[in-house]
Amino acid sequence: MNSAGFIRNTWYVCARSEDIVHALTPRKVLGERIVLFRRMDGSVAALEDACPHRKLPLSRGTLEGDRVVCGYHGLTFDGTGTCVAAPTQETAIPKRARVASPPVRERYGFVWVWMGDPALAAGTPLIDIPDYDNPNWGRTGCGALDIACHYLWITDNLLDPSHVAWVHLSSFAGAGTDNVALEITEEDARVIVSRWIRNRPAPPYYAPFLAFDGPCDRKQHYECRLPSIAINKSIYTPAGTGGSDEGLPGSAFVNYSYNFMTPVDEDHAMYFWFQHRNQRPDDAEMSASMFAGATMAFNEDKEVLEEVHTGMKTARSPYINLGLDAAAMRFRNKVARQIAAEAG
DSSP: OOOSSOOOSSEEEEEEGGGOOSSOEEEEETTEEEEEEEOTTSOEEEEESSOTTTOOOGGGSEEETTEEEOTTTOOEEOTTSBEEEOGGGTTOOOTTOBOOOOOEEEETTEEEEEOSOGGGTTTSOOOOOTTTTOTTSEEOOOEEEEESSOHHHHHHHTTOGGGHHHHOTTTTOOTTTTTSOOEEEEOSSEEEEEEEEEEEOOOTTTGGGOSSOSOEEEEEEEEEETTTEEEEEEEEEETTSOSOSSSOOTTOEEEEEEEEEEEEETTEEEEEEEEEESSOTTOHHHHHHHHHHHHHHHHHHHHHHHHHHHHHHTOSSOOOOOGGGHHHHHHHHHHHHHHHHHHO
16 A cells, blocks of 8 residues: 655645634644644734753643743743743744744635645645625534544445445435446545436435435545545435536536545544535534434444554454545555655
């Protein structure tokens, strides 16, 4: 498996916006510890979570206004990582008393951090989410889940439409998810696996949200983009009207699940998500129901993937791949090539 190292020159979600307040919030991203806090003006700052004196985590200190005070000897840092006070030697702030301040952005209900070369951050956009600000589209709240597995096991899972037939029996499963042929599309920075499943009942998760009765044509679109962003698009139309993403009937239900995987280290990942639909934008009950159902399903994934991580890491016999793993292996190769390119 290609899994050594991480892509660094890219944006990763490190928190939900709602989780970052005027308090010190530690996070670990790509094996490095950072501390986040919201400034008095509402913006978010990130610092290396280690005082340059004896490396006590700054997150164990205090936040005074927009300044972080180390809990060991009071070295004080502003949001750029500059030391602005040294109480034990007030007239001689150490010139080397500085901590890294990785670039951060806030968008789509999340806080994003850049752990690579800071000079490259400003010129690299975040993912574009069409219709995010369109009042005709509804969306759920943002979810967050810690998973004790390597982050690429999660992207593998999100490039595998077939697993729903066994893992998600009460939610995403449905007739055809176990054996209808899959199509794979590969581009420079993404892999897509998809299929239309025709004239079948809607799965339990989606059935209550459809504006039509009877069997449906169902599109499963599973996509992963570098570094580790997964977009699952589901389309439901009355039976006989599907087959293309264009020219859908007015009753068609389209839902995007945006999933952001952030490596914590080789054995842990943060998983963030929200869902975005083309109907009933102001229906809070629907949003809550979709969020609850997705959270339940993603916890089912968590249980499986943590066991997979342990099993593969401690395997005493060879593993095999199945045909359904083809898209995941292509994506892993893209990740490995990007990591190698950054290493020069």
